[in-house]
Amino acid sequence: MSTTLERPALDTPRKVPTAKDTGTLLKGQKRTGWALLAPALLHSAIFIVIPVVAVLVLSLTDYSFGDTWSWVGFGNYADLARDVDFLASLWHTVLYAIVVIPISMAIALAVAVGLNQKIRGLGFFRTAFYIPTVTATVAIATIWLWIYNPGSGLANGFLSLFGFAPNRWLADPATALPSLMVVGIWQGLGTKIIIYLAALQGVSRDLLESADLDGASRWQRFVNVTWPSLGPVQFFVLITSIVGTFQVFDLVYVMTRGGPGSDTRVLVLDIYQNAFQDLKLGYASAETVIMMIVIAAFIGVGRLLQRADTND
Amino acid sequence: MRRGVGLTVLAAALSVVVSGCGSGVIDKSTDGVPPAEATGTLRVLIPSFPPSTKGREAFQNVVDEFHKTYPKMKVEPDFATYNNLNEKLATSIAAGIPYDVMVTGVGWVQPFASKNIFEDLGKYGVTPDFIKEKSTPALIPAVTYDKKLYAYPLLADARAVALRKSAFIEAGLDPNKPPTSLAEIKVAAEKLTKRDKNGNITRSGFDLASATGFRQSFTTFLASTGTPLYVGGEPNFDNKAGLDTLLWIKSMINNVQPYGQTNAAQQPLVLTGEAAMGIVNGAVDCSDKGIGKKNCDDLKFFRFDSGKEIEYVGGDLASIGSRSHHKDAAWAFIQTMVNKPTLDAIAKLNKKIPAYKDAGNSPQAQSNPLSNFTANGLQYAANENEVPSNWLEMRGNFDIQLTQAVLGQKDPAKVLHNLAGQSR
Incomplete structure (x- = not known):
């Protein structure tokens, strides 16, 4: 028993897709696309769009968990412009971001470059640097509270070896925010290092070898080959760092509660305080809207810097 | 058209979100239903029972007693702390499942009553005379x-002042x-400070x-x-007395006590010997598990008196949620909590004074000298008094702004003028 395959006649004209066929195909593709997107869209609508719209609406009310509420227009925003605690919180958050982001990115990159070499104990160092990232912030904050303890803390104990007087790290208005920044920088290193490490391993070996053949020094190789290759990753790390630092809360909540006075009060803590301690949900919503705008502005500036860097 | 529908849906969803903040239904109302027939869940927000084994056992005793009257009601406790009380209340209201019984502290009642979150207890016969007769009039x-x-x-959460006799004698002062x-405290404190x-x-x-x-x-x-x-909700501190008091605090900090000083156990520093004199809570454990008899014997308790003898008295105050569907059951639960054995047990767990009339004779007051001293001084009670309805907001404002004044930042x-202006 045999099967004979009929050979198609060579002179049979191939059917040229008509505009109608193309349209049907495109429609089918679109439908499939929407079907695949639907779960994500539904998720975004429920967990992002509705809350964002709700926050926008609530920010125009004086809702405070009571039976009655009323529209106040932009009254909350006007009050915020005069609220010294809010302005202090905004300033502390911006300052925190401005200090923590570049320093942590620079340290993370330097460490990642180091971990990208063939050195002994590489696995140990990679694990050690990543541990803070997977550790609960409350646990980290508790450990740092002990480190900063003025009486029996490690920080003062270490500095006393060099003859320095004990410092009241978190209780002194001059050192409280910088002390938190140190913890923030340390805590955020792990994630950044892992991302940089992955990016460094993706830098073209051909380009690096070419640079070697051209007699480039290590520094020249880094500046002219490695650094430009890291552009997209730098942007990603920058964006996630901006969002992360603007949302700093648990660290401050556990370590200082915004004190002394309001010297370490940050935006999310202020929002939390207004919403869940002072029960001013409308006011806190207005703060949230402003925080979203500030984060968007920072990301916009980051994009501009990225473009300028790429064009260079 | 489609866009219009989409917007309508969004608006509807949003209105659900917003209206969800207003009311919610869990159980059918049991008010008016005979207690033996009432069913549902009584939600109790209570910082008075620590979530330890002993605390849970004490709470279960209350529940068992309550079940004698309401056998079919389920009781769902939320062992909050005073630190997270507001967020528990706020989220329960926002979620549309408010608590039936809420225990809060001094300063909470007026803001929540003004928002119509607490029920007027007048309908259950709670009047000032009733409290004078049965409870602590100071509250x-x-x-x-x-x-x-x-x-x-x-409960009454009373504070006194304590001094270390040995430190006084060492500094040439008479304990x-x-x-x-x-003024006297400052002079003595400066002599007692060691560097x-x-x-x-x-x-x-x-x-x-x-x-x-x-x-x-x-x-x-x-x-x-x-x-x-405050007097009648109006600020009473933007005056010479207020300024003198704040300047006095400022003159004490970093002079006789470093700013922010605390210990890991959150104990009053005079009890641990880290201070020669200072404010103490309402109880001290003189057993070997606590500070020990020798330390206890070294303490002497007294009250502030710069013209008026006072001791600060806070408290644990039980309310009924105005949106509760089990108000009668909630009142029955409160009544179960306020019987003497229960209050004695809660007082011991919290190192506070039971808020019944003869608290000076309570087991807690007899168990240690500090509770005895504070329980017998409840007639000198003072606290924030008649706070304004935005007191929850003012609490934080006071903490921040007074600190800024004390640290010389403002x-x-x-600061006092500003705080007075913010009180409403």
Whole structure:
């Protein structure tokens, strides 16, 4: 028993897709696309769009968990412009971001470059640097509270070896925010290092070898080959760092509660305080809207810097 | 058209979100239903029982007693702390499942009553005379809003002052004549403060118990001058007495006590010997598990008196949620909690004084000298008094702004003026 395959006649004209066929195909593709997107869209609508719209609406009310509420227009925003605690919180958050982001990115990159070499104990160092990232912030904050303890803390104990007087790290208005920044920088290193490490391993070996053949020094190789290759990753790390630092809360909540006075009060803590301690949900919503705008502005500036860097 | 529908859906969803904040239904109302037939879940928000084994056992005893009247009602406790009480309340209201019984503290009742979150207890016969007869009269202002009573006192959280006799004798002071006025305390505290060769304070002369904020200590010191913080919801501190008190605190911090001083156990520093004199809570454990008899014998207790003898008295105050569907059951539950054995048990768990009339004879007051002293001094009670309806907001404002004044970041007079302006 045999099967004979009929050979198609060579002179049979191939059917040229008509505009109608193309349209049907495109429609089918679109439908499939929407079907695949639907779960994500539904998720975004429920967990992002509705809350964002709700926050926008609530920010125009004086809702405070009571039976009655009323529209106040932009009254909350006007009050915020005069609220010294809010302005202090905004300033502390911006300052925190401005200090923590570049320093942590620079340290993370330097460490990642180091971990990208063939050195002994590489696995140990990679694990050690990543541990803070997977550790609960409350646990980290508790450990740092002990480190900063003025009486029996490690920080003062270490500095006393060099003859320095004990410092009241978190209780002194001059050192409280910088002390938190140190913890923030340390805590955020792990994630950044892992991302940089992955990016460094993706830098073209051909380009690096070419640079070697051209007699480039290590520094020249880094500046002219490695650094430009890291552009997209730098942007990603920058964006996630901006969002992360603007949302700093648990660290401050556990370590200082915004004190002394309001010297370490940050935006999310202020929002939390207004919403869940002072029960001013409308006011806190207005703060949230402003925080979203500030984060968007920072990301916009980051994009501009990225473009300028790429064009260079 | 489609866009219009989409927007309508979004608006509807949003209105659900917003209206969800207003009301919610869990159970059918049991009010008016015979207790033996009432079914549902009674949600109880209570910081008075620590979530330890002992605390849960004590709470279960209350539940067992309550079930004798309401056998079919389920009781769902939420063992909150005073730190997270507001967020628990806020999220329960926002989620549309408010608590039926809510235990809060001094300063909570007026704001929540003004938002119609607490039920007027007048309909259950709770009047000032009723509290005078059965409970702690000193807490009447704390449970009153707009001449109505919205809470029933469970515990009194009294504070006194303690001194170390040995430290006094060492400094050439007479421990039998404790300094009671602010001026006297400052003079004594400066003599009692010990420093190392670099000038760092190694033993505080006076513990203001203000590691995280000066609100309560300011209230206490001010009240000892005969000036309550608020009168009828109006600020009473933007005056000479207020300014003198704040300047006094400023002159004490980093002079007789470092700012922010606290210990890991959160114990009053005079009990641990880290301060020679200072504010203490309402109980001390003189057993070997606590500070020991020797330490206890070294303590002498007294009250502030800069013209008026006072002791700061907070409290645990039980209210009924105005949106509760089990108001009768909630009142029955409160009544179960306020029987003497239960209050004695809660008082012991919290190192506070049971808020019944003869608290001086309570087992808690008889168990240690500090509780005995504070329980017998409840007639000297002082606290924030008749706070304004935005007190929850003012609590934080006081803590922040007084600290800024004490640390020299802001002008004390302007701070008081500002706080007075923010009170409404």
